[in-house]
Amino acid sequence: MQVTVRHLAAACAALFAVAIGSQAADAQALDRILKDKKIRITAEVTSPPFGILDKDNKPTGSEVETARQLAKDLGVELELVQVTGPQRIPALLSDRADLAISSLSITTDRAKTVWFSSPHGALSIVIGGGKNVNIKSAADLAGKKIGMTRATLEEQVVPKVAPPGTNIVFFDEHSATQQALLSGQVDAIGGAAFLINELGKRNPDKGIETKFTVVTAFYGIAVKPGNFDLLQWVNTWVFVNKQNGVLAKIYKEHTGVDLVDLPNL
């Protein structure tokens, strides 16, 4: 019995120490990163051209290369934390990652939970489908089965423009959503314009094309609320790399299109 109580006390003490420790770390995230010489950044690798696996199964894409550049400029080692779309924000909140650089579009809803930097890229959300599917505008979505990925911008914007009678179904990963379109389980999918283009290029026999643009959005780098120092540095980094053209170069290299003028947050 005595042993049990002592163990319990030790466990409580340990838990307390961890709680205190992590709180202290939160207050000075940037200092901790510099001290550890390591920054942990999310990598979503099922979302071309932002994040994909290359031929050697290594993460790459515009957002992963952005993360590499940022870690290099900070002078620390980069640890990529692989996440799925829905895990991008939870990974920050649960302290598994210091930054989310995974084409996270800036929305007021998301800003209730994480803090955004100024945008470092832009993307359009479109509806894409096969040539034989007749969709020209949002009104044509009625009676169609539209697939999309959870916890994405399309999940927030497409239901708002879809007329009643649209059957929207949700998948956990972009790869599953795309597979649903390719296998004909859905009539069309919502997603980033690049993603639809890439899908069309990789599957020429399916005749996949962009039907219409739902919204154009800007995405930024997200930090856990409270990390002022880290956010300040990230904002400075975005500013500098916008001016010197590094962000535009990475964007062009991976998406094939020019980066539009980015506003400040």
Add this chain to the structure above:
Amino acid sequence: MTYVFQFGIVFDQLPLLLEGALLTIRLAATAMVFGLAVAVMCAYLRTSGPKPVRVLVAAYVEGIRNTPFLVQLYIIYFSLPALGIRFEANQAAVVAMVVSFGAYATEIVRAGVQSVPVGQVEVGLALGLKRFQIYRLIVLFPALKAVFPALASQFILLLLGSSVVSAISANELTAVANSLQSTTFRAFEVYIVATVMYLTIAVAFRGFFAALYWIVFVRGRER
């Protein structure tokens, strides 16, 4: 720590979660009924069927038990349409669950069948019963009684394993929780509520099985 729980957001969406929970129960219960039918047939074929059929059943059981459920699910939902067999997400989920539960339950029922003393089968033979009649009238009841707890446990695993089918857009409890998490970002609260719901469903089913066992195997025998 500084985390502030906000369950209000989750409780506002409780009807959605309950709808998801209901679908979870329906999927699992349907899969159990059909899966058990598959298992009873396959257990018979595996123990008493002709040699080629035995091999076929063994291949089915081992093939399913040695591959991941998620992969089976993807094959049924994403690959079968290429062969012209198209299931809706919920149908695909049930089919995958029946196929999977059927394989595991086949092995459990087979164990039960083989636990029935040979003497009882010989009695059946002496009475001039056909093989399948012996199975149906003499072997099956004590076999199911012997393995009932194992079958009940396997069903609970099936119920909890159904959380995976959110991957193909079936709208069960985990899928609803995932969607809710992605719109409210209150991952902690959403999954705590989902966990409590799964726990409640699982405990309720355990109670149901205990009652079923008593009604069918205990009281039924006393009469």
